[in-house]
Amino acid sequence: MLKFIPYVFKSLWRHRARTLLTVSGTAVALLVFCFIGAVQQGMLALTSGDDAGRTLIVFQENRFCPQSSRLPQDYESTIAKLPGVQEVVPVKVFTNNCRASLDAIVFQGLPPEKLKAWRDIDLQSGNWSAFSDQDDAALVGIDVATRRGLSVGDKFTIGDVSVVVQGVFKSPSAAENNLIFTQLEFLQRARGANDVGTVTMLEVHLNDTADPEALAKQIDQAFHAGPVGTTTRTKGMFQADTLADLAELIGFVHWLGYACVGLVLSLVATTTVMSVQDRIKEHAVLQTLGLRPLRVFGLVLTESLLLSTIGGILGVAGSVLLLSSTGMSIAAEGVTIAFEPSLPLAMQGVVVSVVVGLLAGLAPGWHASRTEIVSALRHA
Amino acid sequence: MPLIEVIDVSKEYANGEETIRPLDGVSLSIEEGDYVSLMGASGSGKSTLLNLIAGIDQATAGKIIVAGTDITRLSRGKLADWRAANIGYVFQTHNLIPVLTAYENVELPLLLLPMSASERRKRVAIAMEAVDLTSRAKHYPRQMSGGQEQRVGIARAIVSNPTVVVADEPTGSLDDETTEQILQLLSRVNEELDMTLLMVTHDADAGERARRRIRLERGRLMENGKELQTAKLHTA
Ligand SMILES: Nc1ncnc2c1ncn2[C@@H]1O[C@H](COP(=O)(O)OP(=O)(O)OP(=O)(O)O)[C@@H](O)[C@H]1O
């Protein structure tokens, strides 16, 4: 059967315009498919990450935009005393855009030593001491740095916040690569005296035995009567709640992914049907020479498989290139979803194109193999 | 024992209410190495009989035994294998594969047989030589004349050294001069390569070239004015 592969390629090449159109259509559809997959994956990573269930986020009650949540910083020490709490990290969040945006800049201010302890970041350039020694220093996530063309030493201003880049970092969590870290006090002072002594949220790291649900209730209970009420959720829940609107949209976009697969199926099937109809007589001649009907079926299947798989591989490669070179993300209310390429996603894309190629070839292949030789030979 | 035995073969086509029966219990034996021409009016069933012997059509009734194999009992897949090993088919319009060169077209039937690449090369070279087209090996069908294409078609039919070569009006779409060339070539295939040849033709002159001349008239086979009968001796 392998001996017939050159024949299959030559047949595809004979109608190169049709072949190229089909392959490029398939490539575009798979690029979109992978892109949608990456968005979903980014969303999933936020709500199901390692620390999503073991870290609590304390936010001001009924507030969503980080700008409007103001917790007294001394809540930190109260919470730290609760049993089961390992450490409390105060975080000040500042974003230039609270609504869903593809180019939102999100600042997080943390005490430097806690930043170092609780965030898994790896400096690609710059150094820690320069960051902790300098008031308005910032560590910039690699994706923001790429998008905005930032490197160590650059001054960078958004609204009334001005920072000097003292490091570019990379984190295994894609969403973090879209953040800018500063010192906590700097962000507290940056936007007027109003914010001094308040934080946006408290990140509560639990030890292994604590029950997150119970502790969250306990925290909210403790501040129920206090000056500012709190809402405490696991990090995963917090991010899912914050991104609820986007999640709905992404859930819908998911259907577009299936639509892409349907599109490829009909595109490749149409081309294969056309190619079979063009060659009714040719297939009859091959059968007269002694090609088994099953092999004719195989030839047609190979043809549609090649069309779909070549297109699929190109589309997947394109999406990987696009996603890794642009470091795209979408942010809402200070929470970022990063779109990242991944091996499982790329493999899923290739598998989808292979399966679609096989499906698309089934009916035309069956048809070609069942055609009666004598009547097909009479075919003009 | 004859190489080909057609025994009481009928072929019917249901055409709405009426049934067309181009072959009505015909019988025919062909000896190995013979050259037989089959003539008859248009629509008399010549192609139908040839296609049945070539194993690309199914008889409504009767048996066809070629070199000891009853091909009417083979499954579609087995029949395809049988054709690959036993039949060389020369079409009226050559029917070469347009995306393949002359060489590749001739090589095609060999790809279906268990054969080493070097053996294939040798056989294709011999077949191309036999039709005197060695210099055109790399040409595509569209780069050749009708006569050259038909010669490639003949090379493709003989390359696997088949049990029988069948030709359905092989000169039907060629001019006189080229027709003569092709007929000479077919005679050589029979005489020099010792291949059994069955040729359907319209052209009385072409039919004269064959050693045996058979006519198909109203569903019956005639030779020298007499109807051919079932060769009971052979089938007993
Ligand atoms: N698929 C079919 N359905 C119905 N009738 C058919 C079919 N194929 C062939 N026939 C009929 O069978 C008869 C014999 O056809 P065949 O092609 O064998 O004739 P032929 O002798 O080769 O004619 P020609 O010299 O024109 O090629 C014709 O009457 C034809 O119309």
Ligand SMILES: [Mg+2]
């Ligand atoms: Mg005919």
